[in-house]
Amino acid sequence: MSSLSSSSASASAPPPHVVEDCLGVVQLLSDGTVTRPTRSFLSDPPVHDVRRDLPVQWKDVVYDEAHRLRLRMYRPTTSIGLAGGGEKKLPVLVYFHGGGFCIASFEHPSFHVVALRIAHDLPAIVLSADYRLAPEHRLPAAHHDAETVLSWLHRHAVAGSAADAWLAESADFGRVFVWGDSSGGNISHHIAVRYGSGGLDINPVRIAGCVLLGPYFGGEERMASEACSPADVLMSLALFDQMWRLALPAGATRDHPAANPFGPESAPLDDVAFPPVLVLNAEHDLLRDRTADYVARLKAMGKPVELVEFDGQEHAFFVYEPWGAAADGLIRVVRQFVHGGAPDTAAALSGSPELHSTNFFFRHF
Template sequence: MSGQIPPSCRMSSSTSPASAISDSGDVPVPLGVVEDCLGILQLLSDGTVQRAVVPLVLPGTSAQTTSPVPWKDVAYDETRNLSLRMYVPSTDTGKKLPVLVYFHGGGFCVGSFAMPNVHDACLRLAAELPAVVLSVNYRLAPEHRLPAALDDVEALFSWLRGQAQAVSDAGPADFGRVFFSGDSAGANIAHHVAVRVGSGALDAGPVRIAGYVLLWPYFGGERRTASEAACPPDVFLTLALYDQMWRLALPAGASRDHPAANPFGPESPPLDGVELPPVLVAVGDRDMLLDRIVEYVARLKAAGKHVELVEFPGQGHGFSVFEPRGEAASGLLRVVRRFVHGPAPN
């Protein structure tokens, strides 16, 4: 779950009315706030949603002209108004760069590739891996409950297949080395991409997926883990926020054992026969989701998958997105670089 939430966010009144009319037609009935999530998303009693106006880094701003990596926004599904932000670093070697597809976090409810810290984190990934980074927006809940965000990858792959066929030998992107990544809810999406492609449910076409990079994946489950139960109240991702976001994101009436949340839930497909390329999982040891993530890695290994877990001491949920230029983010970048490019030569 990523995205530092500014304290001065104000709610937009354009998404829903402030009151409703009673059955008699003449008495205004104030709408109550059913859910208030982080002060930037409110679900009202009539089912409408209000969202805060938050700072965004948009094309044409000074950030674009001063960026060490050129970037632009590209629509990948115009019917749903879905876009991705493309970062293309320059290279003097003449060699093509791997492609890193990145899904932002936010509990499936908030977030955007244009939020300043998400933008900065992807700029750094593009420049220092280096790689062509495609930072992807997807539909958010509760307006579009799961599996909407997971289903958006169908349109994304249609766009990717078209790019891979059109680029051919031209351009810097190597669609034969594509890595899917994301933080928190974005890592959950990357997991589901892996399962869909590996089971044959999603056609990758000429796009060859070389690996998955899951940063503190946001998984759920009705059974509490020890790290969830012991979560302190003074961290960003608390148990209350975790429960609230799953309540807003999952289909109405669904539990946290829904397949979109729990990869090993009672209705989730078995992963034994799913072909997966190597998987890198990273998590801070102060993350509430630590035990659930460790169990995820153990069960993948038990199913014969090639998976690596890297824990970062003293770090909580979303550490490299909250501080994309911090020391821990630098350590994470070195781990991801090794995974994508291989060990540095001696």
């Protein structure tokens, strides 16, 4: 009797329904399963030119066999901009893409173009890495994957002639920079904290600096720029809140340490030896006040952090317009940060009226 009742109940159970639909790219169903349509707006090529003529090589490499995670390595075939010519090895820039921890990949044309431009224009060896996405793999999975990328780089740094040929020939393991936009900026902060607190032992790899472009942080208390943000735009507060629901551990709030570096359960950062941090903010980013607050708090702790603001720009502007005037200014600022030299604000800002600097200077590393 009980088996018949059970079978009958099973037969009458409604099919799973969509609980969360994030941009049509990822859907969370009522039974906990996740679907990712094979085609979405992210499948379409961006409107900008991929610039296949740039003298940059790239190849895909597996950095984590257990989770089948890959990165795309870029190497410029010229030494444009390098003092000392082609004999000098290049800094390594580890890049983490944005997407609210839920969407995107290094393979998407927009992130491919960004990595191409960084590799060519800085110049640098660029490692553009994928990481596990939510909600299938909720935070801190992405943070752990980022640490795995740095550990993978460490293995090559100590491997000598057995290292990847591009790294062995061209990489300066003493000048490694971590760059992330949006959720990738959140990851870049996480790496800075782990490295600065001694939790990421990767010697002889040295993290010489971190770049955070519009870092994706959150909090239960709204900042002014969040509270007054328009609802009829793609990058809306509702979208960001939805992505946090999908990315954070089930039941967690936006004050979870993975979202809010200064939340009630977050570890204090006072004693963390941060590497130099360059934070890039956009005037029309709804997270701009949260980003400015992040910089102000770190400065109050005496951390080596600088803020550069881009007037007239929106969240992730470099990804959407990697060949625009603001992107040109961004590249100049980051090039100065990475390659050092005498502080020259005027040169970095030259030709970029849309760029505004707050407490702007660069240090020798």
